[in-house]
Amino acid sequence: MPPRTSRASSLSAGSGRANPAAPNRSGKPARRKxxxxxxxYKFVFVTGCLSVLLLAGWFYLTPSGNTYRYMLADTLITTQHREWAKYIIGEKALRERVAAYVKQFEEMGEERDTHTIPIAEDGPTTGEQAAEEPTSIQEVDGEGFHGYLLTVRDPKTVRLVVPNKxxxxxKVSSMVKRTGAIAGVNAGGFADPNWKGNGFKPIGLVISQGKVYYNGLGNTKSVQIVGIDKNGKMLAGKYSLDELMELGISEAVSFSPRIIVNGKGLIPNRAQGWGVAPRTVMGQREDGxxxxxxxxxxxxGYSIGATLYDAQEILLEHGAVIAANLDGGSSTVxxxxxxEIVNKPSSSSxxxxxxxxxxxxxxxxAVDVPNIWAGLKPSDIDAGKW
Incomplete structure (x- = not known):
């Protein structure tokens, strides 16, 4: 005779109906879940919608939100995705913003610079001068950015170098190795169709060793330049080619804006600093x-970039009496x-x-810089062909 099995144990070993708390018996725990x-889900959805509405209200309707919105648009304007800025400020506002910056940059180059530097005698240095390092590099940090300040003791040791092919x-690293230089930074801008240019067609003027290597001015009588004269004095601002030659220009490229002149900053605040981006800026102290x-x-996570106002304030703190913007973005190096590359260029390539x-x-x-553009007209150069 088989052993008796209790009702509880037999039900528990069977279909599971012995467990009255099972979810599929009454469905209440499942429904509660x-x-x-x-x-x-409703709480998260409603909270998310409210957050989006509040953020949009702040972004579009408050002074601080508008400041951030236009700074974000300015940041996009400095990239290859300039057209994206219209989704933030509108297409009309984008056109007006770019036109306003062009006009502002032109005006920032008008004031004549009157700063002077000590004129060093040519010849070997002695004593304390000989003991000083020709260059020094220090790190700089600010709100969301990291960078470097290269100081060159003698301005007459700076030369503008161009490609050899x-x-x-x-690449600047190639130029430094090829010429035996002790340091180098990127300089002027160039035609860059579809952001895939070959880097061979400069914009505006290129002057090296007092000679015009490239003239892309066309009918333009004056242009914003950044350079150094034969005595080592930095020149920056709006000049005609004749004026530059009269001033004894030695090395120069076309770029803008000038951000410091006669010891004062030209950009009033960070909101007018042309967005956040990688920057290369050249300046000079009163001692040369x-x-x-x-x-x-x-x-x-490392460095988002800086506004031109940020760059201006850093250079003023370090004694700059004149300073001007050079090509930045992914060219900064x-x-x-x-x-050896010191910084971290932003280009993915x-x-x-x-x-x-x-x-x-x-x-x-002893530096000889051959003119690679000799005999070429700007119209002869295909900026996109490698």
Whole structure:
């Protein structure tokens, strides 16, 4: 005779109906769970919608939100995705914003610079001068950005160098190694169709060793330049070619805006600093020392970038009496002896091919820079063909 089995144990070993708390018996625990999840979903959805509405209200309707909105638009304007800015401020406002900056930059280059520097005698240095390092580099930090300040003691050691092959630009690290320079930074801008240019067609003027290497002015009588005269004095602002020659220009490229003149900053606040981006800026102290400020950017977690106002304030703190913007963005690069890259260029493909660079030499008088554009007209150069 088989052993007796209790009702509880037999039911528990069977279909599971012995467990009165099972969800599929009455359905109440399952319904409570679904109800809780639905309530949570509604809470998250409503909270998210309210947050979006509040953020949009702040972004579009408050003074602080508008300041941030236009700074974000300015940041996009400095990139290859300029057209995206219209989704933030509108297409009409985008056109007006760009036109306003062009006009502002022109006006910032009008005031004549009157700063002076000590004129050093040519010849070997002795005593304390000989003991000083020709260059020094220090790190700089600010709100959301990291960068470097290169100081060049003698401004007459700076030369403008250009590529050595027709039809393509050259990396600054290559220029430094090829010429034996002790440091170098990127200089002027260039035609860059579809952001895939070969770096060989400069914009505006290129002057090296007092000679015009490239003239892309066309019918334009004056242009914004950044350069150095034969005595080592920095020149920046709006000049005609004849004026530059009369002033004894030695090395120069076309770029803008000038942000410091006669010891005063020209950008009134950060909101008018043309967005956040990688920056290369050149300046000079009253004692003649050259300052090259390079700010990395477009790299969250490391350095987002700086406004031109940020760059201006850093250079003023370091004694600059004149300063001007050079090509920045993914072109920004600082190189030391042997071609070592100090900063972190923002380009996904690494260092870019460029038409010009300001290089520092121990013996600048021995530097020979051949004119790679000799015999070429701007119309002869295909900026997109490698």
């Amino acid at each position: 679904r109800s809780f999840l639905w309530s949570l 027709t039809g393509r630009g050259e 020392a050259m300052l090259f400020l390079l700010i990395d950017g477009r790299q969250p 600082l190189v030391t002896e042997g071609g 690494g260092e870019r091919y460029l038409p010009t660079a300001f290089l520092v030499f121990e013996h600048p008088e």
